[in-house]
Amino acid sequence: MAVVFEKTKGLTDIPFHYCPGCTHGIVHRLVAEVMEELGVLDKAIGVAPVGCAVFAYEYFNCDMQEAAHGRAPAVATGIKRVHPDKVVFTYQGDGDLAAIGTAETVHAAARGENITVIFVNNAIYGMTGGQMAPTSLIGQETLTTPYGRKPENNGYPVKMCEMLSTLDGASYIERVSVYDVKHILQAKKAIKNAFTAQLNKKGFSMIEVLSSCPTNWGLSPNEALKCIKDNMEPYYPLGVYKNTLEEVK
Amino acid sequence: MAKVLMKGNEALAEAAIQAGCRHYFGYPITPQNEVTAYMAKRMPEVGGVFLQAESEVSAINMVYGAGGAGARVLITSSSPGISLMQEGISYIAGAEVPCVIANIMRGGPGLGGIQPSQSDYFQATKGGGHGDYKLIVLAPSTIQEMADLVQQAFDIADKYRNPVMILGDGMLGQMMEPVDFDSIKKGENHIEEKTWATTGMGTRKKKNIINSLELDPQILEKHNIGLFKKYEKASKEEVRYEMINCEDAEIILVAYGTIARVVKNVIELAKRENIKVGLIRPVSLWPFPVEPFEKTVDHVKGYLSIEMSMGQMVEDVKLAVNGRKPVYFYGRAGGMVPETDAILEEIRKISGGAK
Amino acid sequence: MMERIKMKQVIFNESLCKSCELCVEACPKHIIEMDLDRLNVKGYHPAMIKPENMEKCISCGFCAIMCPDTVITVIK
Numbered sequence: 298m299a300v301v302f303e304k305t306k307g308l309t310d311i312p313f314h315y316c317p318g319c320t321h322g323i324v325h326r327l328v329a330e331v332m333e334e335l336g337v338l339d340k341a342i343g344v345a346p347v348g349c350a351v352f353a354y355e356y357f358n359c360d361m362q363e364a365a366h367g368r369a370p371a372v373a374t375g376i377k378r379v380h381p382d383k384v385v386f387t388y389q390g391d392g393d394l395a396a397i398g399t400a401e402t403v404h405a406a407a408r409g410e411n412i413t414v415i416f417v418n419n420a421i422y423g424m425t426g427g428q429m430a431p432t433s434l435i436g437q438e439t440l441t442t443p444y445g446r447k448p449e450n451n452g453y454p455v456k457m458c459e460m461l462s463t464l465d466g467a468s469y470i471e472r473v474s475v476y477d478v479k480h481i482l483q484a485k486k487a488i489k490n491a492f493t494a495q496l497n498k499k500g501f502s503m504i505e506v507l508s509s510c511p512t513n514w515g516l517s518p519n520e521a522l523k524c525i526k527d528n529m530e531p532y533y534p535l536g537v538y539k540n541t542l543e544e545v546k
Numbered sequence: 547m548a549k550v551l552m553k554g555n556e557a558l559a560e561a562a563i564q565a566g567c568r569h570y571f572g573y574p575i576t577p578q579n580e581v582t583a584y585m586a587k588r589m590p591e592v593g594g595v596f597l598q599a600e601s602e603v604s605a606i607n608m609v610y611g612a613g614g615a616g617a618r619v620l621i622t623s624s625s626p627g628i629s630l631m632q633e634g635i636s637y638i639a640g641a642e643v644p645c646v647i648a649n650i651m652r653g654g655p656g657l658g659g660i661q662p663s664q665s666d667y668f669q670a671t672k673g674g675g676h677g678d679y680k681l682i683v684l685a686p687s688t689i690q691e692m693a694d695l696v697q698q699a700f701d702i703a704d705k706y707r708n709p710v711m712i713l714g715d716g717m718l719g720q721m722m723e724p725v726d727f728d729s730i731k732k733g734e735n736h737i738e739e740k741t742w743a744t745t746g747m748g749t750r751k752k753k754n755i756i757n758s759l760e761l762d763p764q765i766l767e768k769h770n771i772g773l774f775k776k777y778e779k780a781s782k783e784e785v786r787y788e789m790i791n792c793e794d795a796e797i798i799l800v801a802y803g804t805i806a807r808v809v810k811n812v813i814e815l816a817k818r819e820n821i822k823v824g825l826i827r828p829v830s831l832w833p834f835p836v837e838p839f840e841k842t843v844d845h846v847k848g849y850l851s852i853e854m855s856m857g858q859m860v861e862d863v864k865l866a867v868n869g870r871k872p873v874y875f876y877g878r879a880g881g882m883v884p885e886t887d888a889i890l891e892e893i894r895k896i897s898g899g900a901k
Numbered sequence: 902m903m904e905r906i907k908m909k910q911v912i913f914n915e916s917l918c919k920s921c922e923l924c925v926e927a928c929p930k931h932i933i934e935m936d937l938d939r940l941n942v943k944g945y946h947p948a949m950i951k952p953e954n955m956e957k958c959i960s961c962g963f964c965a966i967m968c969p970d971t972v973i974t975v976i977k
Contacts, residue, residue, distance in 0.1 A: 301975040302965035313970055317945070318921030322969025340746040342615065345757075354755050360744035362614050363757035365637050368607035371599065375611025375619075376744060378595045379569060383746045401607070404600040478927055478963045511921075518921040 307333040311355045318518020320508040321349060323475045324417055325356055327485045328388065331492055332359070337384045342376050344369040348390035349423040367398025370405035373412040384495060386413040391430040392422045395455050399431075402461070409466025409500035413491045416457060419508040420529060427513030431455040434532055439513070454532060458505050462538035468500035469493075470539040474507035474530065476522040490542060499541050507533055549726045555580035555622075555719040557689045558648055558712070559588065561696035562620040565733035567646070568594030569617045571608040573601060573627060576660045577716035578650035581622045602627040606634030606647075613643040614756035616743030618700050618735040622648040624716070625666050626657065628674070635709055636675030639773070640758030642742075644703035646696065647681075648712040650719040651854075653881035661881020662716035664803060667858035670713050671832040678770050680777045681711045682784055683831040685802040689723035695829070697730050702784060706776050707742075713831060715854065717804045717883070777833075786829035789838050795824030797896055798842055800863050801852045802828050805884060809852060812889045819890075821897045831859070839866040848872040848896055852884055910958050911950055911965075912974040919970060920945035927967035930957045948972065 307329025315321045332338050341359035345351060347366035354361035364372040369387035377385040394402050394416050405412060421439055422428040428441040432454050436445040446454075458472045469491050473484035484506055491502035507529045509521035516524055552560065559581050562570070570585040582598060589596035599605035602623050612619045623631065628649045638645060651666050653659035668674075670683045682702055686692040692714065699710040737743065744754050760766040788806075791813055792798055801809045806827045816823040824846075826838040839849075848871050851860035860875040867873050876892045878884045918941055925933045925948070932954040935946040950958065965973035 299977045301960050301977050302962040303974045304971040308971065312917055315969065317919035318923055319969055322971075323967070326969075326971060339748050342744045342746055344611070351759060354757055358753065360747055360754045361757075362611060362744055362755070363641070363759055364610075365607060365633055368604070368610075368634070371604040371607035372611035372614075374597070375569075375571065375608035375613075376615045378597060378608070379612045379615040379617040380745060400600055401604050404604065478966050481966055518923055519926045522923070522926075 305330040305333045307338055307358050308356055309358050313356065314352060315349065316512045318509070318511045318521065319349070320419070320475050320506070321417060323481060324415065324506050324508065325353070327481070327488055328386070328415055329357060331485060331489045332384070335489065335492055335496070337492070337496070340382070341384045341386065342380065344373045344376070344385070344387040346387070346389040346393040348393050350388055350390060350417065351424065353388050367393050367396070368401055369393065370398065370401040370410070370412065370414060374405055374408070374410050377410060377412050381411070384492065386415060386492070388415045389417065390423070391418045391420065391432045395431040395457055402457070403464070406461045406464045406467045406501040406503070409468070411495050411498055411500060413495050414501070414503040415488065416503055416505040417508045418505050418533070419510040421510050421513050423510045423513055434528060456533065458503070458538040461503060466500050467503070467539050468541045469502040471537045472505040472507065472533060472535050474525055474535060476509070476525045494542055497542065507535070549724045551722055552689060552725050553580055553720060553722050554689050554692055554714065555650065556584045557693045557725045558622065558696055558714070559584040560727065561693035561730070562646065562700070563588055563592055563594070564727055564730065565618065565697045565700040566735040567618040567620045567700060568592065568735065569612045569619045570595070571597050571599055571605040571612070571619070571621055573599050573605050573623065575624045575627045577652055577662070577719050578622050578624050578648070580719070581648070602630035603634070606631040609645050610634055610638050610641070610643055613638065613645040614641065614744055616737040616740040616745055618704070619645045620648070621645065622650065624650045624652045625654050625663070628666060628669065632675035635681070636677050636679060637758050638709045639675070639679035639681070640677060641756050642707040643709070643756060644707050645709050646699045646703055646712065647709055648714060651713065651715040653879065659881045660716065662718070662804060662883070663854045663879065663881060664715060664805065665855040665858065665879065666713070667831065667853070667855060670711050671834070671862070679773060680832055681709055682706070682780055682833070683711045683713050684786065685713045685829060685831050686718065687803055687806045687827065689718070689721065690725050692718065693725050693727060694730055697733055700733055706780055708776060713803065715804055781833040784830055785833050785835050785837065787835035787838050788827040788829060790825040790827070791822070792824035792826065792838070792842050794822055794845070795842070796822045796847045797850055797893055798824045798826055798846050799850050799852055800826045800828070800859065802831060802859065805852050805854060808884060808886060809889065812886050812893070815886060815890055816893055819894070821893055823893060834862045834866065836866045843867060843870050846871060848874060850874045850876060850892060850896060852889060853877045854883060855879060910955065910960050910976055912976070913948055914972050914974070915941045915947040916943065917970045917972045918945055918947040919943065920947065921969065923967045923969065924948050924964035924973065927963045929961060929963060930959060932957050933964055
């Protein structure tokens with residue numbers, strides 16, 4: 298008898314509050330699995346965002362701090378400067394990271410802070426009921442763009458991986474998705490690379506995960522996963538945008 | 547270290563280092579730039595961390611992270627920057643993270659000016675950030691006192707797991723006076739005693755969470771009540787004030803910080819005109835010292851609050867006096883400093899029976 | 902209280918299931934279905950594999966990898 302799959306020790310026993318089919322559950326698990334496999338759970342300190350994942354501090358089996366909206370990279374900077382030998386990560390959504398927290402995100406990357414940022418991009422503000430996000434697509438109907446996002450009023454979606462990859466302080470940046478098993482396994486590899494960059498003191502690492510919001514997209518969970526592939530991926534190409542790890546191709 | 551002639555801003559920084567602070571996050575703003583410059587040089591000397599953040603918003607959140615991780619942290623700014631920090635301060639208080647914040651006040655509102663003021667009294671003592679919380683606020687009047695209070699601020703912050711504010715002003719930040727650091731009890735950061743801090747679980751069975759979110763109103767109310775039990779204790783144990791010449795004073799001036807120095811001169815001048823003037827100098831602005839008012843309200847004719855503002859501390863004076871005697875106000879704003887002659891004139895008016 | 906229905910190779914921790922059906926789509930052998938005859942403690946139809954379909958399972962673990970709520974444990 299061999300265990301093919303069992304729940305990681307990196308997650309607590311508290312059941313996730315996320316909507317059915319929400320990819321947050323998958324991404325949380327991948328981060329937790331990576332930390333367990335790298336053997337860093339006992340020295341990990343995570344920073345939770347404001348957004349659907351606001352309770353992330355309940356789910357990860359390590360010390361956690363809850364941050365104000367957007368400020369997680371600054372909070373993580375403070376923690377990492379006090380405990381440079383610990384593994385410090387943030388877990389943020391698109392409002393947290395690409396709207397209110399853009400300055401904190403950009404400057405943590407510019408400074409090359411040895412932290413790992415997990416960016417869950419589902420092109421919408423889930424927790425507050427489905428408003429437009431900076432990463433919402435042109436034409437996407439949301440609570441605050443009921444006629445579809447129009448560039449003349451709301452501008453264009455923001456590509457964070459592309460932007461941050463221009464910074465010398467960024468060491469590992471990759472965009473992944475979780476819409477099928479193949480992509481989930483690639484996402485896990487990417488997350489492992491990001492944490493490895495931190496362990497090797499290479500600088501700032503970020504993994505952007507194209508994710509779904511079935512509830513606010515008005516789709517079933519499986520339809521929502523297909524929507525990521527069909528609509529988000531063409532605008533947000535998957536791949537490695539910055540890599541200073543010698544060991545990883 | 548013998549007595550050193552130091553600028554207020556630099557004494558503030560050095561006192562923090564001697565109190566065991568090894569993490570400073572800040573952002574340039576006049577008139578406290580000497581703090582960031584001093585810390586940039588001094589922190590590496592003691593193996594500490596100096597980080598200039600991209601904004602005060604970011605810096606206060608670094609403080610929240612570092613303080614939550616168990617460090618003794620200092621952040622300094624001036625009025626507009628302190629406004630930016632209010633969100634962070636509310637989170638820090640709600641999550642019970644210790645830290646020291648110094649506001650070197652300048653003229654406001656808005657971009658205002660760079661000359662000294664005391665117009666952030668409300669912001670410091672009545673909230674500033676959202677929610678029910680208090681900062682313990684200390685106001686030095688000399689550079690030596692600045693250094694003394696910084697040391698005490700770190701101890702108080704750790705004692706209550708609450709942010710503590712040093713309220714200074716541009717004049718105090720810029721002037722130079724001798725400071726004797728040896729006379730101050732040295733401090734250390736006993737991080738191992740901070741069993742609540744996020745230091746990585748290690749062999750700890752229970753994880754630590756630094757958080758101010760609680761959606762269950764019953765639990766959140768309990769939390770608020772718990773915070774206020776702390777504040778009740780602080781109201782009894784952290785009151786600080788000075789009284790000069792109050793025993794038989796006819797008029798008592800109430801002033802703090804730099805203005806108290808001006809007022810001390812006025813007392814002498816008034817004596818020559820046979821007007822008995824005393825001074826109540828609050829050193830803790832929160833908890834506001836009620837005791838000196840109780841001791842004097844029966845025999846005094848009236849109180850005169852003197853501030854570099856349009857009238858903020860005067861409201862606390864009125865609360866303390868509670869209608870028993872008249873409370874007057876004289877102030878200057880925008881960076882103007884009340885002059886001894888003008889204050890004397892106000893005293894004459896009150897003494898002569900003018901209301 | 903965990904309701905555990907122990908299948909030969911795939912264990913569903915039913916009380917956590919939210920009926921999202923990601924596992925149904927992910928299974929290459931198409932042997933997972935929602936149990937429309939029952940509701941779990943949350944009020945969802947939990948995912949399950951009929952006993953007669955269990956032998957078709959190839960222990961790939963795709964269902965568990967896809968599940969956002971760590972409902973599934975796979976043992977070979």
